[in-house]
Amino acid sequence: MINSVTETAMPASPCNRICCLNHSDVCLGCGRTLQEIKDWHNADSTQKLQILQNSQQRLAAKPQFDLRHPEVTPSE
Template identity: 55%
Template structure:
């Protein structure tokens, strides 16, 4: 029997897309957010790794209500 580990969404309910369509809260792209529920655990872990890299880069191109 194959038990897949559940990978929790990184959403922190601070949703606002920057100029590159990356969420300023969780660092997922719009397509990653839309695809999340269809991804398996391995794909979700890959998304989280990309989010971590985006967060480290820290370059934000946003004007979400004047807040960053």
């Protein structure tokens, strides 16, 4: 019997290996909350798309920092 269920592509994790949580437990690298990071593995495609949308909104709303050297202030 042929399986008529087609697999839909699961969204890729937005993790970019800059894993550092702020005071609100939001990752500065990908914009996901700690709970969203923990839920990612078991989330279905729809849930992952919602997490991606939420994380992109968070990243767009936060000030951009140089995470490589956050303690260094550029000199003029």
